[in-house]
Amino acid sequence: xxxxxxxxxxxxxxPPTPLNDVTGPxxxxxxxxxxxxxxxxxxxxxxxxxxxxxxxxxxARKRAGDMCVTKFSRSGEQLGTMYLRGFGHGISIGVEPDGxxxxxxxxxxxxxxxxxxxxxxxxxxxxxxVLDSSADAVEHHRPAPEGATRVHPAVDMATRRVLVSFWxxxxxxYSVHRMKDFLDGNYEPLxxxxxxxxxxxxxxxxxxxxGDFIYQLTGNPYSKPGGRNPRSSGGNTxxxxxDLRTGNAAGREHVTVDPTLRFREPEGIAVRTxxxxxxxxxxxxxxPGRRNIALYGFAP
Numbered sequence: 184x185x186x187x188x189x190x191x192x193x194x195x196x197x198p199p200t201p202l203n204d205v206t207g208p209x210x211x212x213x214x215x216x217x218x219x220x221x222x223x224x225x226x227x228x229x230x231x232x233x234x235x236x237x238x239x240x241x242x243a244r245k246r247a248g249d250m251c252v253t254k255f256s257r258s259g260e261q262l263g264t265m266y267l268r269g270f271g272h273g274i275s276i277g278v279e280p281d282g283x284x285x286x287x288x289x290x291x292x293x294x295x296x297x298x299x300x301x302x303x304x305x306x307x308x309x310x311x312x313v314l315d316s317s318a319d320a321v322e323h324h325r326p327a328p329e330g331a332t333r334v335h336p337a338v339d340m341a342t343r344r345v346l347v348s349f350w351x352x353x354x355x356x357y358s359v360h361r362m363k364d365f366l367d368g369n370y371e372p373l374x375x376x377x378x379x380x381x382x383x384x385x386x387x388x389x390x391x392x393x394g395d396f397i398y399q400l401t402g403n404p405y406s407k408p409g410g411r412n413p414r415s416s417g418g419n420t421x422x423x424x425x426d427l428r429t430g431n432a433a434g435r436e437h438v439t440v441d442p443t444l445r446f447r448e449p450e451g452i453a454v455r456t457x458x459x460x461x462x463x464x465x466x467x468x469x470x471p472g473r474r475n476i477a478l479y480g481f482a483p
Contacts, residue, residue, distance in 0.1 A: 248293025
């Protein structure tokens with residue numbers, strides 16, 4: 184177990200499914216009111232978006248923090264797309280239902296040096312839109328300490344709380360906030376904890392908040408047979424939980440679902456709350472000319 188979820192047996196939620204752009208997924212979040220799923224990815228190279236003088240290559244998009252967010256039905260049908268320029272890498276996102284529509288919670292104000300966000304933004308999802316981080320329509324929040332880097336959010340709509348992940352120097356920390364207070368500009372956290380569950384050298388791949396626990400995903404794609412992470416090892420993907428009440432690690436489990444997936448890089452973790460809680464993990468999977476997302480769920 185990691186927190187309240189059993190990681191030993193997972194079920195396939197989506198087979199490898201194409202996103203709007205050819206790049207791999209970075210994170211995902213659920214709108215359980217409208218039964219939609221949102222997936223963030225870096226914008227692909229070769230695109231010329233509205234207002235641009237020329238197409239930009241993949242490295243330019245990554246440095247700028249340009250993201251594409253695709254809206255899906257629960258069955259994996261694409262329903263819409265939005266581009267967010269200058270926001271960040273998309274390590275984690277949140278979705279806040281708003282009637283039949285939704286607001287996205289994303290990192291924003293990307294550093295020109297790293298391409299990662301330095302603050303949190305709340306924006307309306309609008310199919311077909313291209314939105315700049317500097318636009319007046321973007322609602323920015325700065326909950327992390329001055330100088331914090333790689334700032335990114337997730338939300339728990341069941342309890343209306345906001346999770347913020349950030350680095351201060353070499354230390355990774357989490358803070359949890361009441362959504363109402365957060366939106367009012369009061370960033371005093373309900374909980375503030377050091378990441379006690381990550382091991383040295385692990386690659387952080389996203390986080391989620393559910394109940395008393397923060398869930399985090401780490402890992403890398405399979406390496407060649409003679410490499411450090413061969414398929415025969417079961418891979419190095421792990422889900423860990425941190426108990427907000429104590430700040431202590433509360434379970435760390437190896438994720439071994441579907442070892443036949445090609446490439447299989449862990450990318451994104453989120454909790455679907457309806458019809459029952461399900462911890463979902465995304466994997467980036469290669470197919471000719473693009474990456475897809477495969478999605479697996481783990482029940483309590």
